[in-house]
Amino acid sequence: MERDNHQAGQAQGVSFCDPPSESNPPAETLATSLCLLGNHMFPDSVERKEEISTGADKEEPADLHQSDVKPNEQSVDAELLSNQVKKLETEEIETLEELINESTQPTDRDAEDVAMDNDQSDSGEFVVTMLAKAKLEEQGIGVKGRSSPLLEAGIQESPAFISHRDEDVTADSWRQHRKHVFVLSEAGKPIYSRYGSEEALSSTMGVMMALVSFVQSGDNIIRSVYSEEHTVVFLQKGPLVLVCVSSSRQSEDQLRGELLYVYYQIISMLTQASISRIFEHKKNYDLRRLLAGSEKILDGLLNLVDSDPSFLLAAVHCLPLASSLRDSLSQILQKAITPNLVFSILIAKNQLLTIVQEKTVIEDTRLEPADVHLLLNLIGASSAFQAGEIWTPICLPLFNPDCYFYAYISYLDPPECTVCLLLLSTDKEAFYAVAECKRKIEEAMVAQNSLSLIAKAQSYSVSQVGVSDLRHFMYKPFDVPDNYRQLTQFTSPEMEAPYSSDEEKMRLLDLYRYMHSRIHSTSRPLKLIYHVAERETLLAWVTSKFELYTCFSPLVTKACAITAITKLLRWIKKEEDRLFIRYPPKYSTTPNPSKSSRGGKSDQQDTTDNGFLSLL
Amino acid sequence: MGETLPRVPKGAKLRSDTWSRPVRTLRVKMVLLGSSGVGKSSLALRFGKDEFRTASPTVGCAYLTRVVHLSDVTLRFEIWDTAGQEKYHSVTPLYYRGAHAALLVYDLCKRETFIRAQVWLKELEKHYIPGSTVIWLVGNKGDLAQDRQVSVQEGQALANDRGLSFTETSALSGDQVSELLQAIAHRVYECIGAQQGGLSEWQETPLVDLHRKGTFNPFASCCKVGP
Numbered sequence: 001m002e003r004d005n006h007q008a009g010q011a012q013g014v015s016f017c018d019p020p021s022e023s024n025p026p027a028e029t030l031a032t033s034l035c036l037l038g039n040h041m042f043p044d045s046v047e048r049k050e051e052i053s054t055g056a057d058k059e060e061p062a063d064l065h066q067s068d069v070k071p072n073e074q075s076v077d078a079e080l081l082s083n084q085v086k087k088l089e090t091e092e093i094e095t096l097e098e099l100i101n102e103s104t105q106p107t108d109r110d111a112e113d114v115a116m117d118n119d120q121s122d123s124g125e126f127v128v129t130m131l132a133k134a135k136l137e138e139q140g141i142g143v144k145g146r147s148s149p150l151l152e153a154g155i156q157e158s159p160a161f162i163s164h165r166d167e168d169v170t171a172d173s174w175r176q177h178r179k180h181v182f183v184l185s186e187a188g189k190p191i192y193s194r195y196g197s198e199e200a201l202s203s204t205m206g207v208m209m210a211l212v213s214f215v216q217s218g219d220n221i222i223r224s225v226y227s228e229e230h231t232v233v234f235l236q237k238g239p240l241v242l243v244c245v246s247s248s249r250q251s252e253d254q255l256r257g258e259l260l261y262v263y264y265q266i267i268s269m270l271t272q273a274s275i276s277r278i279f280e281h282k283k284n285y286d287l288r289r290l291l292a293g294s295e296k297i298l299d300g301l302l303n304l305v306d307s308d309p310s311f312l313l314a315a316v317h318c319l320p321l322a323s324s325l326r327d328s329l330s331q332i333l334q335k336a337i338t339p340n341l342v343f344s345i346l347i348a349k350n351q352l353l354t355i356v357q358e359k360t361v362i363e364d365t366r367l368e369p370a371d372v373h374l375l376l377n378l379i380g381a382s383s384a385f386q387a388g389e390i391w392t393p394i395c396l397p398l399f400n401p402d403c404y405f406y407a408y409i410s411y412l413d414p415p416e417c418t419v420c421l422l423l424l425s426t427d428k429e430a431f432y433a434v435a436e437c438k439r440k441i442e443e444a445m446v447a448q449n450s451l452s453l454i455a456k457a458q459s460y461s462v463s464q465v466g467v468s469d470l471r472h473f474m475y476k477p478f479d480v481p482d483n484y485r486q487l488t489q490f491t492s493p494e495m496e497a498p499y500s501s502d503e504e505k506m507r508l509l510d511l512y513r514y515m516h517s518r519i520h521s522t523s524r525p526l527k528l529i530y531h532v533a534e535r536e537t538l539l540a541w542v543t544s545k546f547e548l549y550t551c552f553s554p555l556v557t558k559a560c561a562i563t564a565i566t567k568l569l570r571w572i573k574k575e576e577d578r579l580f581i582r583y584p585p586k587y588s589t590t591p592n593p594s595k596s597s598r599g600g601k602s603d604q605q606d607t608t609d610n611g612f613l614s615l616l
Numbered sequence: 617m618g619e620t621l622p623r624v625p626k627g628a629k630l631r632s633d634t635w636s637r638p639v640r641t642l643r644v645k646m647v648l649l650g651s652s653g654v655g656k657s658s659l660a661l662r663f664g665k666d667e668f669r670t671a672s673p674t675v676g677c678a679y680l681t682r683v684v685h686l687s688d689v690t691l692r693f694e695i696w697d698t699a700g701q702e703k704y705h706s707v708t709p710l711y712y713r714g715a716h717a718a719l720l721v722y723d724l725c726k727r728e729t730f731i732r733a734q735v736w737l738k739e740l741e742k743h744y745i746p747g748s749t750v751i752w753l754v755g756n757k758g759d760l761a762q763d764r765q766v767s768v769q770e771g772q773a774l775a776n777d778r779g780l781s782f783t784e785t786s787a788l789s790g791d792q793v794s795e796l797l798q799a800i801a802h803r804v805y806e807c808i809g810a811q812q813g814g815l816s817e818w819q820e821t822p823l824v825d826l827h828r829k830g831t832f833n834p835f836a837s838c839c840k841v842g843p
Binding site for chain 2: 269290291292293296390391392393428431435
């Protein structure tokens, strides 16, 4: 444990992105903070080379071994320990005071920067406390769930922490999670942690914030930290800082993309405008107050991100359906409308059946796949929907990050609850009118026996393609014909043997993620990759028309694979009508100007404005 | 409002005979308010379907219906089960506006939820004239009475003090839940139903669940239970 304070000099490979700032922070201080973080996250960091990357030169570590994290030995002699802690504390404070002093001496910066520096000096004390606390915690003194001085007094409406929220953050099992995600405010306040309670992690998050603001003080932005087994990726969005600590071998860009989904999910619940407003008003606001009860939604999102390739491909997966059935469902939705209704979405088994948009909306913009993912996750993560009809404000961050839609959500097949209807309106008072639309839809679906037809619909098997050696694929067309500005979609068969177990599924997804990162590499993008892996052969191909990932049995030759892909593409072409939502249906809801709403306020719009226009 | 003539809504001819009962159906808007995790959704589920399931936090607001038959009237409760989470507080007035009955639910094992219920009461009192809304204080989780932090006397005292009704329930065991709904029904009908224009009559729209059940039963209730 004594080794901790000798680490400072050992960290190497610190590099920053554009432009190389004159006031590069003293590597030693930064390294100290890094090591603190490292010690908490991965206790064997002494022997490891640490590399901070903030720019283009990223190199993925070559070996793919499992992490062998050494257990953090814990002393039993409490007295000795606390003495050590004291000693360490003082040392840290000294180092950090240097840091703070440096950052509070602005030379010729503009007013904004100065203001920022002031904040930093405010938070300086906090950083010191936090680092000292990190020490405590790292040595096993930290007690989970203890109250933190950071928490505002009086917010004791504690959300029910469930399962992994009670995890002991000092335990090895906590460190061994494949992917940690943390969300904190610029003041270093914990907002969310995927594993373990935020209170117990406040010190760790404090260290993260120290890193962020330290690099910031040098007019730079920290982007990532690479160690042998972990990649730490930072993302700053407005007043929020998101950090991912991953041992999944994904590329930095992929991890950052996932953090962005987390950010968007938070925005979908609170809107960007209200988050900025809150933090403008009160820098050290505890955002968990507002997110209480939503942890499950974020947990669900992160699980989906790990297991569902839709997020990686940024495309939606729709349930294969005979085009006649899909058309009839679309027509049902098209007929059940009410003023200010903008989107009608039908979902089965968490996949899209059909989606109908208001005409004006579809002309001006389109629904982004990410917004659909967030909606699907919201529905999937809340069993409460099964109880009745839901009416809730929801923001679609990519459509408009500052405004709320009002979502009506109801299952059409209780008690099974597999077919879900989602109607989005811009009018918060429209519940009864929108619920009436559902009645109409329900009525029409019963008349056409749609529910039993939907129940029969299922994903397809790769064997239907009729190409031997082909085990699995993901195909994402950039533009489905006749579907200009259509929602980006992809198609993929069920994962079957040998990818039926969760571990194997994850392994295949990891291979796809690797192929994806090579294709989309910022430094050296590729168009075609033929990759012979240990137990399978993969081929990824991107053209101006599509992006394709295929997985073959291991002994397939390159020529065979190319032939197989030609056959596959022919098959997809033939099945296109069934695999994708084509011909985007539209409707026109007569605008009802007096009832338009925006951003949750009931301000009256002028008569030329019609609900959704105010959202654009 | 006074007449109890049978009504035959347009387009619902098939079911016209069910309307020959000389009983009116009145709409009652009921809202459940209270902190996160006190059991509002569980209570609503008990009201609506008499089931218990471990609920996850409500998103926005859930809407359920339940029909209660009184001797001379049928009340169709439209239950708005609001989310207790703070992020939805700004939209909650949307749900409690115009409510005939408001249930202030607290968890009798958590004192802070009892305090929070009083905050909700203040909020309600700000907007409503006494008499237009029946407010009911509900101490839930009676099955966990061994961990009780709020005594029956305290609840009762608050209710007496502010002119509310008071009940302790357990959504888990179902204890006192149906009794509560019956009591609310009676109180709402006595207090508001008698007033001119207090409760509006519910008219079945022609589209509502004509085909919901596989077989058509002319003697079925004109109102479905639950959504």
